Amino acid sequence: MYGSTNLSEEDAKRMNSTVEDPEKLEAFESRIARGEKIEPQDWMPIEYRKQLIRMIEQHAHSEIVGALPEGTWITRAPNFRRKLALIAKVQDEIGHGQLLYSAAETLGKTREEMLNDLLNGKSKYSNVFNYPAKTWADIAVIGFLVDGAAIVNQVINSKGSYGPYCRALERICYEESFHLKQGHDNVVYLATGTKHQRAILQDAINRWYVPLLHFFGPPDKLSAHSEKLMKWKVKLASNDDMRNQFLDQYVPKIWELDITFPDPNLKKNNDGIWEFSDPDWNEFKRVINGAGPCNAERIAVRKFAEEAGRWVRAALMNPTEKYVAPLA
Amino acid sequence: METLDPRIKRLSLETSTEVEKTNSHLITYEVFHQEKRGKHVTHVGIVHASNPEMALVMAKEVFGRRGKTTNLWVVKTSDVYTFSSEDEEMFETTPEKTFRDPAYYKVRDRIEKFQNKNKV
Amino acid sequence: MSNALKDLLFKMADDALIIGHRNSEWTGIGPMLEEDLAFSSMAQDKIGHAQALYKILNDVLGEADADTLAFKREEKNFKCCQLVEQPIGEYDFSIVRQFLFDHAELIRYDMLTQSSFQPLAQLAKKVKGEIKYHVMHADTFVKLLGNGTEESKARLQTSLNYAWHLALGIFEKSEFENDLISENIFAGEEELKKRWLQKIIPIIEAASLKIPATDESKIVYGGRKGFHSEYLKPLLDEMCEVVRSDEATAEW
Ligand SMILES: [Fe+2]
Ligand SMILES: [Fe+2]
Numbered sequence: 001m002y003g004s005t006n007l008s009e010e011d012a013k014r015m016n017s018t019v020e021d022p023e024k025l026e027a028f029e030s031r032i033a034r035g036e037k038i039e040p041q042d043w044m045p046i047e048y049r050k051q052l053i054r055m056i057e058q059h060a061h062s063e064i065v066g067a068l069p070e071g072t073w074i075t076r077a078p079n080f081r082r083k084l085a086l087i088a089k090v091q092d093e094i095g096h097g098q099l100l101y102s103a104a105e106t107l108g109k110t111r112e113e114m115l116n117d118l119l120n121g122k123s124k125y126s127n128v129f130n131y132p133a134k135t136w137a138d139i140a141v142i143g144f145l146v147d148g149a150a151i152v153n154q155v156i157n158s159k160g161s162y163g164p165y166c167r168a169l170e171r172i173c174y175e176e177s178f179h180l181k182q183g184h185d186n187v188v189y190l191a192t193g194t195k196h197q198r199a200i201l202q203d204a205i206n207r208w209y210v211p212l213l214h215f216f217g218p219p220d221k222l223s224a225h226s227e228k229l230m231k232w233k234v235k236l237a238s239n240d241d242m243r244n245q246f247l248d249q250y251v252p253k254i255w256e257l258d259i260t261f262p263d264p265n266l267k268k269n270n271d272g273i274w275e276f277s278d279p280d281w282n283e284f285k286r287v288i289n290g291a292g293p294c295n296a297e298r299i300a301v302r303k304f305a306e307e308a309g310r311w312v313r314a315a316l317m318n319p320t321e322k323y324v325a326p327l328a
Numbered sequence: 329m330e331t332l333d334p335r336i337k338r339l340s341l342e343t344s345t346e347v348e349k350t351n352s353h354l355i356t357y358e359v360f361h362q363e364k365r366g367k368h369v370t371h372v373g374i375v376h377a378s379n380p381e382m383a384l385v386m387a388k389e390v391f392g393r394r395g396k397t398t399n400l401w402v403v404k405t406s407d408v409y410t411f412s413s414e415d416e417e418m419f420e421t422t423p424e425k426t427f428r429d430p431a432y433y434k435v436r437d438r439i440e441k442f443q444n445k446n447k448v
Numbered sequence: 449m450s451n452a453l454k455d456l457l458f459k460m461a462d463d464a465l466i467i468g469h470r471n472s473e474w475t476g477i478g479p480m481l482e483e484d485l486a487f488s489s490m491a492q493d494k495i496g497h498a499q500a501l502y503k504i505l506n507d508v509l510g511e512a513d514a515d516t517l518a519f520k521r522e523e524k525n526f527k528c529c530q531l532v533e534q535p536i537g538e539y540d541f542s543i544v545r546q547f548l549f550d551h552a553e554l555i556r557y558d559m560l561t562q563s564s565f566q567p568l569a570q571l572a573k574k575v576k577g578e579i580k581y582h583v584m585h586a587d588t589f590v591k592l593l594g595n596g597t598e599e600s601k602a603r604l605q606t607s608l609n610y611a612w613h614l615a616l617g618i619f620e621k622s623e624f625e626n627d628l629i630s631e632n633i634f635a636g637e638e639e640l641k642k643r644w645l646q647k648i649i650p651i652i653e654a655a656s657l658k659i660p661a662t663d664e665s666k667i668v669y670g671g672r673k674g675f676h677s678e679y680l681k682p683l684l685d686e687m688c689e690v691v692r693s694d695e696a697t698a699e700w
Contacts, residue, residue: 041413067476072333074472078690078700079515080499084492087472091488098390098481102374105356111376111481112353132332136690136700168373175394189700196694297331300341301477309479311603312539313354315596316378316480321355324406326374328358334686335473338535354480375482378592385588386482388581389489 020045032233037163040106040328051234052162053107054123059157060100061118061125065298067093069133070142078136085182086139092175099171103164105326119303127284128211130292137200140190141208143183145250149215151176152246161233164328184253191257198259205254206262213279214287216243222281247274357383358408360401361391369401380404449631452624453565454509455527456634459622459672460556461501462528465518466680467549468494469687473536486585490546493578500575504567519691523681529671531614533680540603541611543593547586548615548648554579555643556634564632587651594655605657612660616641617668 024043031038038044067090074090077083101111117123128146133139151173158169190201217223217239229235251266251274265277287295329341354376362369372391377383383402392400411418426432471491478484502514511517531549536542557579560572593600619641628634652659670676690700 039413041410043413064476064481068333071335071476072331073690074475075334075469075686076689078688079519080495082700083472084495084499087475087488087492087495090475091485091492094476094478094481094484094488095390095393098375098485099373101481102356105374110353134332136693171373193700194694194698197698297329297336300329301331301336304339304341305477305479308477308538311597311599312479312483312593314352315593315600316354316382317352318355318378321378321404322406323353323355326356326358326405327408327410328371328373335477376480377482381588382592385581385585386486389486390482393485393489 018046029231032161032231037166038161039163040325045232047228048232048234049107051229051232052165053104053109055234056100056104056107056162056165057109057114057117058124058126060097060104060114061123062129063093063097063100065118065125065302066129066146067097068298068301069129069131069294070139072133073136073139076136077139082186089143089179089182092179096168096172096175099168100165102326103162103168106164106328108325110323115302115306119299119306121290121299124288125298126215127287127292128215129298130287130294131207131211132294134207135200135204137190137197137204138208140183140186140201141204143179144187145183145205145208145212145254146215147176147179147183148250149212149246151180152242152249153216156237156242159233159236167328187254188257191259202259205259209261209263210279210283212246213243213276214281214284216240216246218281218284219278244272244274247276248272354378356405357387357402358405359383359387359391360403361397362399362401363396365398367398369399374405375402377402449627449633450509452622452627452631453633454505454511455622455624456628457501457505457509457568459527459529461498461505461517462526463532463549463553463618464494464501465498466526466528466683467532467545468492468496468498469683470532470534470536471542471546474539474542479539483589487542490582490585493575493582497575497578500571504571508567519688523676523684524674526676526680526684527672527674528676528680529614529617529620530668530677530680531611531617531671533671533677533683534614535679537607538603540593540600540607543586543589544604544607544611545615546582547590547651548611549618550579550582550586551648552615552618552640552644554583555647556640559635559640562632563634568633590651590657591655594652594657601656604655608652608657609660613663613666614668616662617671619644620669620672622672 025045028038028042028044028048038048070086070090070093074086077086101114104114105111114123118125128149133142154169154173154176158166158173160166160169187201190197220238220240223239226235247266248268251261251268254261263277265275268274286292290296329336331337331341355378356374357377357380358374359372360369361372375383375386375390377386380402384400387400387402388397391397468491471487471494475484475488475491478487498518499514502511502517505511505517506513512520531545534541534545554576557572557576560568561576563569563572590604594604595601619637621637622628625636625638629636649659668677
C-alpha cells in the first residue's frame with residue numbers, strides 16, 4: 001500500500017515499552033473515539049507521531065517515485081488529449097507528494113530529512129513502482145488499476161484521525177478521480193481498438209496482475225497486527241479487506257472488455273469474497289528489499305533530481321529566515 | 329544505467345552516485361485561497377519558498393490548478409499567531425450560550441397559547 | 449493572404465508545441481516539488497496553445513486536424529525556431545529559455561489582440577493571462593537565481609550567453625512579413641523584437657546579469673524556413689513513436 005502500516009517486530013516492541021502520561025493518553029484516545037481529529041499542536045503519544053510520520057512519509061515517497069514509471073511515456077503520448085492528460089496526471093502525483101510531505105512536516109520532520117531517508121534507503125515507498133512501464137498500454141493500466149488500488153487505500157485513510165493527513169487526502173482523492181477516469185478511458189480505447197492495441201493491453205495486464213495483488217501488503221494471516229494503530233485510527237482496514245474491495249470494483253471492468261487476468265482461480269465467491277492464486281510473497285519481499293526490476297533506477301533518478309536541483313535550492317535559501325514547522 | 333524512459337536515457341545516470349545530505353530548507357508560507365468574489369479566503373496548505381513573491385508564484389500551481397480561483401494569499405508560517413491547543417477550553421461553553429442562538433427564541437408556542445385563550 | 453496567415457500560425461503553433469514538449473520533460477524530476485508543478489503547468493499551457501492554433505488552421509484555413517498536424521508532419525514542414533528545439537539541459541538553461549521565449553510570446557499575443565484576423569485576436573485575448581503568469585514565474589526565478597549564490601549567478605549568465613543568439617532567432621522574418629503588417633494581422637517581427645528588448649533588459653539588470661553582446665552573424669536563423677537543429681528530428685521521432693507503432697487508422 002502507499003503508506004504501509006505493518007509494524008516491524010522491533011517497532012512493535014518499542015511501541016509497547018513507551019510509557020505515556022495516562023491522563024493525557026486517555027484524553028487523546030477518547031477524542032479519537034468520539035470521531036474528532038487530532039491537530040498538529042495537540043499532545044500525542046510518541047508512537048502515534050512516529051507511526052504517522054512513517055506512514056505519511058512513505059505515502060509521499062510513493063507519489064514522487066510513482067511519477068517515474070508513468071514519466072517513461074510522457075514524451076511519447078500519441079495525441080494532444082493523451083499528452084495533456086498524462087502530463088497533468090504525473091504532475092498531480094508530484095502535487096500529492098507536495099501535500100503529503102507538508103502534512104508530515106507538521107509532525108516535526110522536514111521535507112529534506114524525508115527526502116534524505118528516501119535516498120539512503122531508510123524509508124520505503126510502494127513496491128508497485130519498482131516495475132517498468134514497457135509499452136504505452138502500461139500507462140493505461142497504471143492510470144486505471146494502480147490508481148484504482150491507490151484510491152481504495154486513500155479513501156479509507158482519509159477517515160483517519162490526523163487532521164492534516166485527512167485534509168491532504170481529501171484533496172488528493174478529488175484529483176484521483178480524474179486519474180481513474182483518464183486511465184479507464186485509455187484502457188477502453190485500447191481494448192476496443194486494433195489487434196495490436198488489444199495485444200499490448202493484455203500483455204500489460206498480465207504483467208501488472210501480481211504487483212497489484214501485492215499492493216495491499218501481505219495477507220492478514222501473515223502480517224503483524226496492531227490493535228493500538230486501529231484504535232488510534234492510523235490503520236483503518238485490513239490488507240485483505242482492501243484487496244477484496246479493489247478486486248470487487250475493478251476486475252469486472254476489465255472482464256467486460258474481454259480482457260483476462262493471468263489467474264484461472266480468480267473468481268468471486270457467493271459470500272462476496274474474491275478468491276485468487278496466492279501471489280508469490282517471496283517475490284514481494286525481494287522487491288521490497290531492493291531486488292525489483294526498477295528499484296535501482298527509481299532511486300538513481302530521484303538522486304539525480306536532488307543533486308541537479310541542489311544549486312537551485314541553495315540559491316533560493318534565505319539565511320535570515322528561520323524555518324518553523326508548518327501550522328496545518 | 330538501463331532505462332526505458334528516453335528522458336532519463338538522455339541524462340546518462342550512474343546508479344552509484346552518492347548524494348550529499350541536505351540539511352537546509354526553505355521556509356514555508358501558509359496559503360489561503362479565495363474561490364469566488366464574495367467568498368471567504370480559506371487556508372488550503374503550505375508552499376516552500378524563499379520570499380512572498382515566489383510563494384505566490386508557487387501557490388498558484390500547487391493550489392490553483394483546478395476549479396475556480398480569484399485570489400491567493402500567502403503568509404509566512406512564523407508570522408501566524410494561533411491559540412495553543414490547551415486554550416481550546418476557552419471556547420467550550422460558547423455553544424451553550426443559547427441566548428445568541430436564533431433557535432432559542434420560540435414565540436410561536438406563546439402566541440398560540442394566547443390565541444387559544446382569547447378564543448375561549 | 450491565407451499563405452501568410454498559415455505561416456504565422458504554424459510558426460507560433462510549432463514553437464508552442466516544441467517548447468511545451470521540452471518543458472514537460474521536467475515533470476517529475478524538477479529542482480523542487482513546487483517548481484516541478486509550476487513548470488509542468490506551463491508546459492501544459494504551451495501544448496494547449498499549440499492545439500488551439502492548429503485548430504484555427506484546421507477550422508479556418510483548411511489544414512488537417514490538430515493531432516495530424518502535430519504527430520504526422522515531416523520535420524522539414526515544422527516552422528519552430530531553433531531555440532525551442534534545444535534539449536532541456538540543466539535547469540539554468542530551461543529557465544533562461546523560458547524567460548527569453550515567454551517575454552516574446554507575451555508581447556506577440558498582446559500585439560495579436562489587435563489582429564484583423566478575428567480567430568487569432570480572440571485566442572490571444574483568451575490565453576494572454578496564462579502567458580502573463582509564465583512571465584511572472586520566469587522573472588521571479590531569474591531575479592532570485594541571478595541574485596542568489598555565486599554558482600547560480602554564473603550558471604544563469606552562461607545560459608543567457610548561450611541562449612542569446614538562439615533567442616534572437618525567434619524574430620526571423622518570414623517572406624510574408626509585409627503582407628501581415630499591411631493587412632493589420634500582425635505588426636511584425638521587427639516591432640516585436642524592439643519591444644522585447646525594452647522589456648527584458650531591465651529584468652536582466654535587476655537579476656545582476658550582463659546583457660550579452662549581439663553579433664548579427666551569430667543569430668540562429670533557419671527554423672522559420674524549415675531548417676532545424678540536429679535535435680528536432682529525434683524529438684519528433686520520440687513524440688510520434690506510439691502513433692507510428694500501429695496502423696494509421698488506430699485511435700488512441
Ligand atoms: Fe497520487
Ligand atoms: Fe494518481
